[in-house]
Structures are given as C-alpha cells and as structure tokens.
Amino acid sequence: MLDEPYRWLEAVNNRRDYIEDQLRGGSPVVGLRYDDGLLLVTIGRGQRKIFEVHDRIALSAIGHSADIERLRMMATDTASVQGFQSSVDDVTLHRLTNFVLGPTIKQSFEAIFGSAYIIKMLLAELGARGEGDGFIALNYDGTVQSNQDREVIGGTHEAETAMQNYLSAADASESSLTTALQLALETWVVGWELGVQETDADSDEEANEGAELTMDKERLHGVLRDELQAGEIEGAVLETSRRSNNKFRLLTLAEIDAAIADWL
Amino acid sequence: MTNHKGNFLDLLKAHDCQTQLDLPATASNGTSPPIQETEGTTVLAVRYKDGVLIGGDRRATAGNVVMYDRAEKLLQIDEHSVLAIAGSPAMAYEMARVLEHSFQYFRRSQLQELSIEGKLRTLSRLIRENLPMTLQGIGGVIPIYAIYDLQNDDKNGGKIFFYDALGAHFESADFATSGSGSVWIRGVLFYQNRWGDKPLADMDEQEATVTVLRLLDAAAEYDSATSGYNPKSNIYPTVKTITKDGIQDLSVDRLQEIYAESVETTYAR
Numbered sequence: 197m198l199d200e201p202y203r204w205l206e207a208v209n210n211r212r213d214y215i216e217d218q219l220r221g222g223s224p225v226v227g228l229r230y231d232d233g234l235l236l237v238t239i240g241r242g243q244r245k246i247f248e249v250h251d252r253i254a255l256s257a258i259g260h261s262a263d264i265e266r267l268r269m270m271a272t273d274t275a276s277v278q279g280f281q282s283s284v285d286d287v288t289l290h291r292l293t294n295f296v297l298g299p300t301i302k303q304s305f306e307a308i309f310g311s312a313y314i315i316k317m318l319l320a321e322l323g324a325r326g327e328g329d330g331f332i333a334l335n336y337d338g339t340v341q342s343n344q345d346r347e348v349i350g351g352t353h354e355a356e357t358a359m360q361n362y363l364s365a366a367d368a369s370e371s372s373l374t375t376a377l378q379l380a381l382e383t384w385v386v387g388w389e390l391g392v393q394e395t396d397a398d399s400d401e402e403a404n405e406g407a408e409l410t411m412d413k414e415r416l417h418g419v420l421r422d423e424l425q426a427g428e429i430e431g432a433v434l435e436t437s438r439r440s441n442n443k444f445r446l447l448t449l450a451e452i453d454a455a456i457a458d459w460l
Numbered sequence: 461m462t463n464h465k466g467n468f469l470d471l472l473k474a475h476d477c478q479t480q481l482d483l484p485a486t487a488s489n490g491t492s493p494p495i496q497e498t499e500g501t502t503v504l505a506v507r508y509k510d511g512v513l514i515g516g517d518r519r520a521t522a523g524n525v526v527m528y529d530r531a532e533k534l535l536q537i538d539e540h541s542v543l544a545i546a547g548s549p550a551m552a553y554e555m556a557r558v559l560e561h562s563f564q565y566f567r568r569s570q571l572q573e574l575s576i577e578g579k580l581r582t583l584s585r586l587i588r589e590n591l592p593m594t595l596q597g598i599g600g601v602i603p604i605y606a607i608y609d610l611q612n613d614d615k616n617g618g619k620i621f622f623y624d625a626l627g628a629h630f631e632s633a634d635f636a637t638s639g640s641g642s643v644w645i646r647g648v649l650f651y652q653n654r655w656g657d658k659p660l661a662d663m664d665e666q667e668a669t670v671t672v673l674r675l676l677d678a679a680a681e682y683d684s685a686t687s688g689y690n691p692k693s694n695i696y697p698t699v700k701t702i703t704k705d706g707i708q709d710l711s712v713d714r715l716q717e718i719y720a721e722s723v724e725t726t727y728a729r
Contacts, residue, residue: 277471280557
C-alpha cells in the first residue's frame with residue numbers, strides 16, 4: 197500500500213507525530229554567543245548532554261540516548277579522521293552537518309520501514325580569526341538551521357519559539373560568561389515549562405502568550421530553583437582566549453555557582 | 461557503526477586511512493641506507509622544583525649537511541605533555557601527530573582523559589611498529605616523553621620517560637637525554653645532580669634553564685650535528701616547562717638574558 201504517494205506521506209506524517217511525542221519533555225539546550233566565545237547550557241539528570249567533537253566544535257542533543265550516542269560518535273569519528281588526514285583547519289561544522297549528519301538523519305527519517313533517529317541536535321563552532329562563529333540546529337528530519345548569535349533546541353516547536361522570543365529581547369554577545377549563563381538559564385526555564393505542557397493546534401499564539409507570562413524573572417528563578425532539586429546545570433564553552441588549539445571546556449562548578457548564587 | 465573503543469589507530473584503519481608510519485620499509489641490502497637521512501640531535505629533560513624542564517637544540521642534519529637551523533624538537537602533545545624527539549624528523553613528527561590525535565580522540569569519544577599508562581603504551585606501540593625502519597638504519601626515533609601527572613602531584617607531578625628502539629619505556633627519576641649529542645652531557649647531568657651545588661629536583665626555573673642551556677652548549681661543542689646559540693641569525697635552543705598550570709615556552713628575550721648572564725661567561729683568565 198505504501199507505493200501510493202498518499203500513503204507514503206501519511207506514513208511520514210505519522211512518523212513525525214511519533215518522534216515529536218518522544219521528544220516532548222526533553223530538556224532544552226540554549227546556545228549563546230558571549231564576549232569570549234560560545235556557550236551551551238542545559239539542565240540534565242545524570243546523563244551528559246554536551247560534548248566536545250573537535251578543537252572548535254561542540255555538540256549537544258535531546259532525544260533517545262542511544263541515538264545521541266550513535267550520531268555523536270559519527271560526528272567525532274568523521275571530524276577526527278578528517279582532521280588527521282589533512283588538517284584540523286579543514287574540519288568545519290558546515291561540512292559536518294550538511295554532508296554527514298543532515299543526510300544521515302534525513303535518510304533514516306524517510307526510510308519508513310526502518311527506525312528513525314529520535315533526536316534534535318544543537319552544534320556550535322568557534323570560527324578561526326574571529327569569523328564564522330555560530331550555531332547550527334539539526335532537526336529530526338535532517339533540516340538544518342543556523343544562526344550566528346543564538347540558537348535553541350527544545351521538546352516542542354512551541355517551546356523553541358518561546359525561547360527564541362525570550363532571547364530576542366536580550367543580546368549577550370558583549371556580556372561576560374556569568375551574565376550570558378544567567379540569560380541562558382532563564383531561557384531554559386521558558387522552554388522547559390512549555391515543553392512539558394500539552395499543546396493545542398494554534399500553539400504559536402500560545403507560545404507568545406507564554407513568553408509574556410514568563411518574563412517575570414522572579415518566577416523564572418523560582419522554577420529553576422525547583423528544577424535544581426533533581427537536575428544539574430551542565431554547561432560548556434568554546435573559549436576564544438583558551439591557550440590551546442582545543443577551545444572546548446566544560447564549565448566549572450565555581451562558574452555555575454557564580455551565576456545562580458543570587459537566585460538560590 | 462563500529463565501536464573503536466577510543467583507539468584512534470583502529471579508527472584510521474576502519475576508514476582506510478594510513479599514517480606515514482604505516483608505509484612499508486624499503487627493500488634494503490643490509491648495507492648503508494640508500495639516502496642521507498635528515499636527523500635531529502640533542503634533547504634533554506630534567507625534573508626541577510615545579511615539574512619538568514625540557515630543552516632541545518634547533519639543528520637538523522643529513523649526513524654532514526645542515527638541513528635546517530630552526531627545527532622544533534619539543535612537540536607539545538597535549539596540555540600537560542611534550543615529546544622531545546631525536547632521530548628522524550619525518551617519523552618523529554608523524555609519531556607526535558598520531559599521538560596528539562590519539563589522545564584527543566580517546567578523550568572526545570570515551571569522555572575521559574587517557575591515563576598516563578595508556579599514553580605511554582600508545583607511544584610504545586608506535587616505536588615498536590617503526591622497528592623495521594629503524595633496523596634498516598633509517599627512520600629511527602628515540603624520543604623522551606615528559607608529562608605532568610595531575611592526579612599525583614602532592615609534591616611534584618613531573619615525570620620523564622625514555623624509550624629504547626624496541627618501544628620499551630623507562631621512567632627516569634631525575635633526567636633523561638637523547639640524540640647524538642646526548643653522550644656528552646649525560647655524565648655531566650649525573651655529576652651535577654649528585655655533587656653539584658644542589659640536586660636538579662631542588663632547582664628553580666632559572667637554575668634549571670641555566671643548566672640545560674649550558675649542557676646544550678656543551679653538546680654543540682663536541683657534536684657537529686647539534687647547534688648551540690647562533691648569533692648571526694639570533695637562533696636559540698628551545699626550552700619548555702611542564703607544570704601543574706600547563707606548558708610554557710621560555711621566550712627568546714628570557715633565553716637571551718640567561719644566555720648573556722650565565723652561558724656565555726667563562727672563568728676570568
């Protein structure tokens with residue numbers, strides 16, 4: 197029956213619903229540019245979610261942990277082999293997402309008799325010589341979206357829109373790490389709250405409403421406090437001033453504490 | 461997808477990608493090597509107060525020809541380790557590159573740093589695999605590997621390892637030397653460490669640097685393949701420190717200062 201075009205579309209749409217259902221409730225990841233590079237932040241529950249892929253590339257994801265692991269290894273292997281074969285300068289995020297990860301995800305998404313990747317990825321790259329910094333978000337269907345200053349992934353489309361709206365009111369690109377981390381955590385709460393809620397058809401409108409509601413910072417900090425009972429803040433930076441070819445490092449406890457000290 | 465358990469060499473094989481170390485040794489009639497090989501020369505490492513101080517001359521020779529006077533023989537492998545190479549630069553640079561990528565690949569894929577023992581074994585394997593070349597009298601590399609052990613640094617985490625041509629590694633308590641000029645300075649280091657003003661382990665950065673620069677000068681005096689300070693082009697040996705805080709190059713200005721003060725001077729006659 198699947199040789200009929202309509203059936204095929206239907207099957208793909210079913211698959212879309214299924215994957216979105218699985219992703220709902222995933223802990224969002226927020227990517228921001230700050231004054232010394234790029235920052236990725238999330239709140240996790242034991243499982244690590246932010247990874248070093250190469251000297252200037254970091255990866256984070258929400259979804260099924262086995263799928264995350266498979267694609268993370270694919271990205272790491274490809275980048276490592278390419279960096280060794282020619283030069284680490286030839287490893288770029290654009291090549292990784294558009295030639296390797298994107299097509300792989302799309303192929304399994306559309307192969308409707310096989311299993312699809314249950315995943316959304318957010319990758320960051322620190323460009324050489326201060327140019328070409330940026331984020332790329334990869335959706336479960338293989339589509340790619342990029343932004344130089346900020347990008348988010350969340351459990352639902354509505355959550356992502358709300359986080360984007362929250363971020364568009366602020367600009368962290370000249371901020372210190374602490375300030376950028378605070379903004380990222382507030383944004384995480386905005387996305388987290390919407391991500392776990394059931395959504396209706398006209399949800400974009402609701403997301404905007406939600407964003408306005410959540411602008412109350414006191415309340416955001418309160419939700420964050422509650423979430424930190426069970427979860428842990430996880431953050432990493434690609435740091436321009438780092439004295440090594442390898443720009444990735446995880447945030448230290450002290451750096452995280454400095455950001456949330458006033459809210460606890 | 462195969463799981464390579466963090467082993468970079470296996471990953472390369474799975475991707476049909478060779479290192480230059482994999483290239484087959486050329487057929488040899490067992491006599492002299494068919495070409496004059498470029499060789500690097502004197503390197504030494506000493507354990508001083510804050511970690512390891514490591515120095516190397518800058519000359520690369522092929523037979524009696526000076527190939528290059530700005531060779532870098534101290535190669536940073538990761539944030540706390542340096543490979544000091546003596547022997548064939550072609551093989552040594554490739555070994556250093558393989559090491560650097562291997563350690564990074566392990567950390568990135570396995571989400572933890574490779575242990576010091578694991579790092580030493582990786583280097584052993586590379587040297588062992590290079591043995592056919594070494595036996596032909598071409599492409600041999602006998603490095604020193606210096607590392608700062610962050611897990612174990614209550615007193616001094618500096619560690620120095622040296623290798624033989626078969627890939628066995630030995631830890632040295634105080635110092636190690638390698639290269640054609642090393643024969644001239646190994647005994648001096650022993651003497652200095654045992655009967656000098658103070659043992660190497662008590663020296664500060666300044667004192668250890670003076671010792672290392674003087675010894676490189678001594679090696680250059682007797683070994684034609686080792687260069688000392690070259691005043692015409694202002695080329696100094698390279699010196700690096702490996703401490704808890706990472707790896708630091710001594711600047712040319714600093715070397716210049718120490719040279720003028722403590723190396724160029726001799727006894728007044």
